Amino acid sequence: MKNPALKFLALALTIGCVGAARADGLEALQEFVRDVKTGKASFTQTVSSPDGTRKKTSSGSFEFARPNQFRFAYTKPFEQLIVGDGQKVWLYDADLNQVSSRRMGEALGSTPAALLAGGNLAKDFELRALPSAQGLDWVQATPRQRDGSIQQMRIAFKGRELAALELVDGFGQRSELKFSAVSSNPAFPADRFKFVMPAGADLIEQ
Template sequence: MKHRIKSAVFVLGLLGLAALAQADALVALKDFVRDVKSGRTDFTQTVSSPDGLRKKISFGTFEFQRPNQFRFAYTKPFEQLIVGDGQKVWIYDPDLKQASSRRMSQVLGATPAALLAGASLERDFTLKPLAPEGGLEWVLATPRQADGSVQSLKVGFKGASLAALEVVDGFGQRSRLDFAGFVSNQAIAAERFRFVPPAGADLIEQ
């Protein structure tokens, strides 16, 4: 009987620790949005097909400055640049020499960029702490206005440090970004969030 009581106390203790970890992740996300005004990090992106059998891995850097300025620069295996200047989102493919742009209000919505670089976290997302997994503490961010392009977003923290972001799109494809060497609140040149199409590039504006 005593052994059962001890086991029950131990299990309840573990559940209590898990609840604390979940609460910590939610606090970490809110603190990140409130306190981190700019940042830079390297990332590894793994995109998995809905059945999990096919994967593509890319590498690059991510920079942002609130509100709504960001820069994803993919370096391997192919170069690609995505820049949000606060008004428009630009996508440039050096191999195709093609640039496209759309108004930020049309594309930002409840996206990973909005989650990380936006200023309206709880207006755009419903937040729910999840159980720790893979050494990280997670928060589920569900878009309040679903448009079909994003099913769910998960943000992972290691302590107070942003560590990962996982997105499931409307087709069930899963994209995970693992961050490394995150530096917060560093000065970032304004030019990093401007894009001028290179001479000779095809330009598509929507």
């Protein structure tokens, strides 16, 4: 190819094809579910009222092992622990020294834990790639079972790394989780997702 203009055009077309082949949020999510069997991250969560005038911020850590084992440990402003052991979901409120539990199938449903730690997303969600924004690739996850608890969720990736999750619940409240210090496929002890009742805690089974 001796013509410099044709050579430049060929290079531009090649770059354009590479750009078009860039993975979107849906592909990133599918690879995340397929390739990341265990994971952990820190998170900051902001919950906004429907009119956006009131906001509450909390933070903690998140760990998971597929399928359906996870730990959400809130440390600020109040200590709470949510553990999914594959059979049940346990919620511990440290201030009340109270534990509640529900069967996994009843508690998980179309929740963020199902989206992040589940094994079959197509069963629980309708998934659709969204336009990239602010350097993140987004995918929308709409629950197939409309029980009213969650209207929709969006999950974002920066490249192949989990970056953020947003959801709107049945009351119009918006929750935004931003993840940091993300680690893919770490090794966990065998009992990491086993819930141990705190001494003297009251148990409420639902």
